[in-house]
Amino acid sequence: MSRGGLPEVLSVTADTAAVGRRSTLPAKRSGLALIALAGILIAALGPLAIGNFYSFLFAQALSYGIVLLGLVVVVGLLGQPSLMHAELMGLGAGVTATLVQVYHWDFWAAGLAAVVVGYLTGMVVGLPALRIKGLALTLVTLAIARLFDQLVLPSKVLAGSVVGRTISRPNLGPLSLDSDRAYYEVALGVFILMVVLVLTIRRGKLGRIFRAVRESELGAAASGVSLTRYKLLGFATSAAIASLGGVVALGLTGSYSPAPYDWTRSLVLLAMLTIMGSASVTGAALAATVIIVVPHFLRGFSNIVDQATQLIAGGTLIIQTIVSPRGLVPTVGAQVREGMEKRRTRGKGLGPPGEPGSIEEPATWETEVTQPTEVVSGREKR
């Protein structure tokens, strides 16, 4: 558990920092930064406590966490559900494996090239967005996912043979990453970088533009936002991050085959992220943990585990969308913050106890940030 919590601790604080930006006092923010730092430290020192095997498992979870961060950009910020992110992950792994095995590239150079390929692919996928609005793009991603499953990922170019490709564990300059603990640290580093990137996007001008597009394409366009440009940018960034996740996964396992990157995996990724909270960085970390680490403890049932994961993910998604569409992390986060506000106001004697939000109203801001499913709730069906 000490391990599973790590990336989350880190990003809970990061989340809260982002959300509370308008409402938080400087003192509290430095406190949050301290917690974030402590979280990173625990995550980084974790492998000393848990050994190689679990380092491998959590490094794998981190690689999926990176893919899910990519999904956050396109689903959570831009409001466009993608059904092809596992395929993009596979693309990253496949391109890297090919460049390393066939063309004897350095792993990291190959990985960089794979990320560029991912970025360009994301742009091409986003191209129909020039004319297509709304959910039709999700349909396009499903069709493309199918195409990738059948044609691209198992192709001779990427997979080589039926068994796929194998490469050896890369080194980081002079540092050997042969131990899974060492590789875990690299995966963690990449994950944290991506967390920072996504949070920067979310908090910055780009994030505001993405949210504007998500909430009303017409409105955004009317305010002078180029829908084409920002949709393409969103898709491309998201796809590049997902490909990077594939690169990290490939370095860890050393093998590429198309099997783990099919449309059902994409669907599970999307479902888990939506359950956890689609705009939430913490949600991405939690979802990755649930997808990779939890099934591991059920490994005794092997094949059935995949189906069980799908069944539970699907069922939870349906129930949760009806009961509490905001997702787990935002819902819990709002409650925690409310509790904190209560205690703080009471401690300082500001306002009567039991009256949350007498100073600030974090809840309203919260809904604005992480509630893709309810943004257009005011709009009537025709």
Added chain:
Amino acid sequence: MEHLDLLLPMSIVGVVLGSMYALPAMGIVMIYKTSRVLNFAHGAMGMFSTFVAYQLSVLWHLPSALAVVGAVVFAALLGLVIERFTIAPLEGKPTLSKVVVTLGWLLVLTAAAGFLWGASAYHAPISLAPPGTVHLPGVEISYLQIMNLAVAAGLTALLAFFFKRTRLGTAMRAVADNVKAARILGIRVSVVNSASWVVGSVLAAIAGILLSPMITLNTTQLTLLVVSAFAAALVGGLVSLPITFAAAIGLGILHSDIGIWVTTPGPKDLVTLGVILIALLWRGSGLARSLESA
């Protein structure tokens, strides 16, 4: 180009295949027109009902006719349950949340079918028509193909009659045109929504059952039939049933004819994607408006 002699027989297979795309495609259009939901689970619903027929006929050795009736009843209930308990409660919520629910059902139904019948196992086909073929000048057509085509054509005609002549069908068209006006006129929109899901689910089930002897029956193939069905539905602008039907036949012919020259499934998917993109771009603005409200 070699193998041109195969063009006619393969095209006939394609027409049959296309008519099997047409049934779920029309279901998708119906559901979209009444409740404004792109139903990603449509193929999965048909797949699950098909496996119910498989269970009844192949595993429990019931007569085929009885198995089909059982599966159709199941499909109707499935459509009703999904609409009543998971789509209707989201009335007034953004369409995205309803689509997310259909994605959830897609996962649930695929995984459940995997549990019950094995995701990659071999499944003996349901025998529906006697084996054998009819000889026509130049081509041979199997009884199965004739039956499939007849059922598809019959159901389409029935659907046309249903929309034009029955109260419920007229009510559906009214809801599709204008929900508010329909409600003011006393049409029970919730009943209409349920009905469209029930009919849509039954159409998908029948298509799945008829298609199952023509393909390898497994949980993935029929589930992803939804992509081809979507392609046809999009050519019809998610509105027009006749154009959807024609597009489905066209797509079926394309898919089948490709099989003359390449045997891997990839190029088929490339064609489907191409059709989806062309349909979206060609129908662009009109669709955009209707999907914008979605």
